[in-house]
Amino acid sequence: MDLKEKLLSSFLVFENQLDSDDYFNNLRNNAIKIFEEKGFPSKKEEAWKYTSLNSVIKEDYTVFPKQENALEFNDVKKYFIHDIDSYKIVFIDGKYSSYLSETTHDGMDICLMSAAMSKPKYHIVIENYFNKVATKDSLPSLNTAFSTEGAYIHIPKNKMVAKPIQIIHFSTGNESAVMLQPRNLIVVDENSHVQIIERHQSLTDNAVLTNSVTEIFANKRAIVDYYKIQNDNLNASLIDNTFINQKQESVASVHTFAFGGKLIRNNLNFYQNGERIDSTLKGVTIIGEKQHVDHNTLVHHIEPNCESHQDYKGIFGENSTGVFNGKIIVNKEAQKTNAFQANNNILVSDKSTINTKPQLEIFADDVKCSHGCTIGQLDESAMFYMRSRGIPEKEAKALLMYAFSNTVMSSVKIPEIKQRITKIIANKLGVNMGFDL
Numbered sequence: 001m002d003l004k005e006k007l008l009s010s011f012l013v014f015e016n017q018l019d020s021d022d023y024f025n026n027l028r029n030n031a032i033k034i035f036e037e038k039g040f041p042s043k044k045e046e047a048w049k050y051t052s053l054n055s056v057i058k059e060d061y062t063v064f065p066k067q068e069n070a071l072e073f074n075d076v077k078k079y080f081i082h083d084i085d086s087y088k089i090v091f092i093d094g095k096y097s098s099y100l101s102e103t104t105h106d107g108m109d110i111c112l113m114s115a116a117m118s119k120p121k122y123h124i125v126i127e128n129y130f131n132k133v134a135t136k137d138s139l140p141s142l143n144t145a146f147s148t149e150g151a152y153i154h155i156p157k158n159k160m161v162a163k164p165i166q167i168i169h170f171s172t173g174n175e176s177a178v179m180l181q182p183r184n185l186i187v188v189d190e191n192s193h194v195q196i197i198e199r200h201q202s203l204t205d206n207a208v209l210t211n212s213v214t215e216i217f218a219n220k221r222a223i224v225d226y227y228k229i230q231n232d233n234l235n236a237s238l239i240d241n242t243f244i245n246q247k248q249e250s251v252a253s254v255h256t257f258a259f260g261g262k263l264i265r266n267n268l269n270f271y272q273n274g275e276r277i278d279s280t281l282k283g284v285t286i287i288g289e290k291q292h293v294d295h296n297t298l299v300h301h302i303e304p305n306c307e308s309h310q311d312y313k314g315i316f317g318e319n320s321t322g323v324f325n326g327k328i329i330v331n332k333e334a335q336k337t338n339a340f341q342a343n344n345n346i347l348v349s350d351k352s353t354i355n356t357k358p359q360l361e362i363f364a365d366d367v368k369c370s371h372g373c374t375i376g377q378l379d380e381s382a383m384f385y386m387r388s389r390g391i392p393e394k395e396a397k398a399l400l401m402y403a404f405s406n407t408v409m410s411s412v413k414i415p416e417i418k419q420r421i422t423k424i425i426a427n428k429l430g431v432n433m434g435f436d437l
Contacts, residue, residue, distance in 0.1 A: 013389040031144035038138035061179035109154040116152040147183035173204025218250040248274030255281040294323035301334040315353035341371040398429040
């Protein structure tokens with residue numbers, strides 16, 4: 001039985017165990033029909049032209065992992081940004097861990113999707129927002145069909161959340177191979193501000209496939225500052241589907257740091273439904289061995305007087321492969337749009353590969369839109385200059401590569417994340433940078 005057949009048969013068992021109302025049952029049944037019709041995406045589809053899932057979906061994944069071992073905080077402390085005080089929402093093998101989580105809060109809702117789905121007081125928000133911006137593609141639909149657990153965050157009007165919220169998913173390796181499908185819903189109401197850090201982390205070398213969906217709604221004048229840290233083991237694969245719906249004068253930014261994992265596919269979609277909206281998408285990728293990272297972005301400018309900024313940097317070594325497919329759509333009504341997109345890459349190895357495809361679809365005539373990509377190697381003259389001043393070759397390369405990625409780092413608003421990412425970059429490059437940000 002292949003993975004698609006296993007998931008379809010597992011859904012029948014899953015559905016019979018649920019105690020949901022007709023609203024959620026209908027959503028799930030419609031979603032599984034979409035997945036049954038479309039199946040897993042293949043390279044025949046333009047959006048997946050350079051990314052094959054064949055090596056990932058051949059595993060015999062457990063769809064409903066057993067809950068056996070609790071984790072101690074000291075065992076996983078290093079995966080948290082522990083230098084800062086934060087709310088924590090922690091999941092172990094797809095299930096919420098009350099022991100590792102810290103969700104005491106004031107004047108906002110931070111809870112589980114399962115709780116939000118089951119309690120009537122949350123149903124108005126759920127019915128207004130859940131599955132409203134996620135596309136009906138096969139993998140988001142598969143997640144919708146199996147969605148029960150994940151983070152539910154609702155920030156009410158005029159609320160500046162005092163500390164960041166960390167969402168961390170751990171896989172213990174109790175199963176030889178496991179598939180996880182977390183679902184996050186984040187609603188930030190008018191004039192509110194929140195910072196969120198997300199991480200998926202396997203704790204063994206067993207195979208893990210995570211098909212994650214996050215829906216974010218930034219209402220009028222809301223500010224959402226989101227960070228994704230992807231530094232997993234070499235047998236862990238992640239398909240991350242994030243959808244952001246912005247209203248008038250809102251500001252939303254997503255920084256994605258992709259350093260580890262077998263295969264990572266980031267589908268990041270912004271929809272600007274209002275005027276004077278600002279959207280920022282930035283990322284740093286540093287990979288080697290046979291790792292594969294694919295960034296697939298969309299910014300849809302629907303109304304006038306809005307801005308978007310994309311800046312993705314990639315460093316690829318050994319036999320690694322990178323993909324960047326960025327699309328900007330500017331509607332006819334979206335006059336005075338200012339959209340910028342850049343993808344710059346360094347190939348450290350002759351065997352590494354990058355496929356980059358920036359796209360503009362502009363239907364308005366009074367806009368400023370630019371896009372560009374570069375693929376190259378380290379600047380030999382800069383290397384010679386640094387070597388001539390006594391800097392060893394390895395450290396000189398590392399400093400140049402760090403400087404290359406620094407335009408992304410400069411917009412990170414949480415200093416502790418800058419420090420953590422700097423240390424990860426130094427570790428990836430195999431040097432002691434000798435400084436912290």
